Amino acid sequence: MLRGGLVAFPTETVYGLGANAFDAEAVQRIFAAKGRPFNDPLIVHVASEDEVGMVAADFPAEARRLAEAFWPGPLTLLLPRHPALPAEVTAGLDTVAVRVPRHPVALGLLRACGFPLAAPSANRFGHTSPTTAEHVQEDLEGLVDVILDAGSTPVGIESTVLDLQTTPAVILRPGGVTREQLQAVIGTVAYAAPAERLAASPGRQPRHYAPRAELVLIAGSSPADIAAHMSQQAQQLASAGRVVGLLAASEVCQQLLAPPVPLFDLGSQDDALGIARRLFLGLRTLEGAPVDVILAHLVPPHGLGLAINDRLQRAARPTD
Numbered sequence: 101m102l103r104g105g106l107v108a109f110p111t112e113t114v115y116g117l118g119a120n121a122f123d124a125e126a127v128q129r130i131f132a133a134k135g136r137p138f139n140d141p142l143i144v145h146v147a148s149e150d151e152v153g154m155v156a157a158d159f160p161a162e163a164r165r166l167a168e169a170f171w172p173g174p175l176t177l178l179l180p181r182h183p184a185l186p187a188e189v190t191a192g193l194d195t196v197a198v199r200v201p202r203h204p205v206a207l208g209l210l211r212a213c214g215f216p217l218a219a220p221s222a223n224r225f226g227h228t229s230p231t232t233a234e235h236v237q238e239d240l241e242g243l244v245d246v247i248l249d250a251g252s253t254p255v256g257i258e259s260t261v262l263d264l265q266t267t268p269a270v271i272l273r274p275g276g277v278t279r280e281q282l283q284a285v286i287g288t289v290a291y292a293a294p295a296e297r298l299a300a301s302p303g304r305q306p307r308h309y310a311p312r313a314e315l316v317l318i319a320g321s322s323p324a325d326i327a328a329h330m331s332q333q334a335q336q337l338a339s340a341g342r343v344v345g346l347l348a349a350s351e352v353c354q355q356l357l358a359p360p361v362p363l364f365d366l367g368s369q370d371d372a373l374g375i376a377r378r379l380f381l382g383l384r385t386l387e388g389a390p391v392d393v394i395l396a397h398l399v400p401p402h403g404l405g406l407a408i409n410d411r412l413q414r415a416a417r418p419t420d
C-alpha cells in the first residue's frame with residue numbers, strides 16, 4: 101500500500117478494494133482494476149473519527165452524532181471534501197463519502213497504514229459485491245496485489261450512504277444501518293427515489309449488483325402465492341429452453357412442490373440480517389450453477405429489507 105499497491109480486504113459489509121486515498125495514481129488503478137467509470141466516486145475508509153479531518157473540510161455536529169452512534173459500522177457520511185484529497189477519489193465532487201468500518205481486519209489494516217484508504221467494493225464494475233475472498237478472486241484475479249481473507253463478511257450488504265448536505269438528510273443508498281436506526285438519532289431521514297438517487301450520485305448506473313444471469317422478481321401476497329407464481333414461471337421458462345434457478349426465503353422454499361431446478365434458500369424472511377448475509381452469495385452461486393435466469397422475490401420493506409429490496413430491484417432492471 102505504501103508503494104501504491106491495491107489490497108482487497110474484508111469489511112463488515114463486503115470486501116473492499118483499497119488504495120492510499122492520497123496517492124492519485126493508486127486510486128486510478130482502482131478504477132482500472134474494476135472497470136469503473138471515473139465519474140463514480142469512492143468511499144474513503146478511516147481508522148477512527150479522529151481521522152475524518154484528514155479527508156473532510158468540516159465535520160458538522162449532526163454528522164458527529166451519527167458517527168458516535170454507528171461507527172465503527174456500515175454508515176457512510178457525505179461531508180465537505182478536504183482540498184488536499186485527490187479529485188479522483190470524489191470524482192471531482194465537493195463532498196467526500198467517509199466511514200469507519202467495523203471489521204477487525206479492516207481496522208488493523210487502516211491503523212497499520214496510518215493513512216485513509218479509498219475503497220469501493222472489490223468486484224468488477226456492475227457485478228454483485230463480494231462477500232468472500234473467493235468472490236474477489238473470481239472478479240479481480242491478477243488485478244490486485246494482495247487479498248486479505250477473513251471468510252464471509254458478517255453484514256453481507258454494503259453500507260448506508262447518507263447525504264447530510266440537505267435537510268432532512270437523505271439516504272442515497274440503503275444499507276447496513278437502517279433508516280429507523282438513523283431516525284432514532286437525528287429525526288426525519290428521507291429515502292430518495294431511484295431517479296433522484298441517480299442524479300445525486302453521478303455514475304451510479306440503474307443496473308448494478310447484477311449477476312450474469314437475468315434476474316426476474318416474482319410478486320405475490322404470501323409465501324404460498326409467491327411459491328405458486330415461481331413454480332409456474334420456472335416451468336414456462338424451462339419449456340422455452342431457459343435454465344432457471346430460484347432464490348427465495350425459507351417460507352417460500354417450503355411451499356415449492358419438488359423444486360425441479362437449482363434452489364438457493366436465503367433463510368427465514370423474518371431474519372433480514374440472515375438474508376442480507378446470504379443474498380450476494382446466492383446470486384453468485386446460482387449464476388455459477390450455471391443458470392441463465394434467476395427467479396427471486398422482494399422481502400418486507402422495513403429495517404434491512406429496504407437495502408435487500410434495493411439490491412434485488414437494481415440487479416433485476418433490464419440493461420439499458
Ligand code: TXA
Nearest residue numbers: 113115116141142143193195196197220221258259301
Ligand atoms: O459497505 C460499503 O460501503 C463498501 C465497503 C467496501 O466499505 N463499499 C462500497 O463502495 O460499497 P462502492 O464504491 O461500491 O459504493 C459507494 C457508493 C457509490 O454508489 C458511489 O456513487 C457513492 O457511494 N458515493 C461515493 N462518494 C459519493 C459522493 N461524494 N456523493 C454521492 N455519492 C457518493
Ligand code: MG
Nearest residue numbers: 220221222229
Ligand atoms: Mg460497489
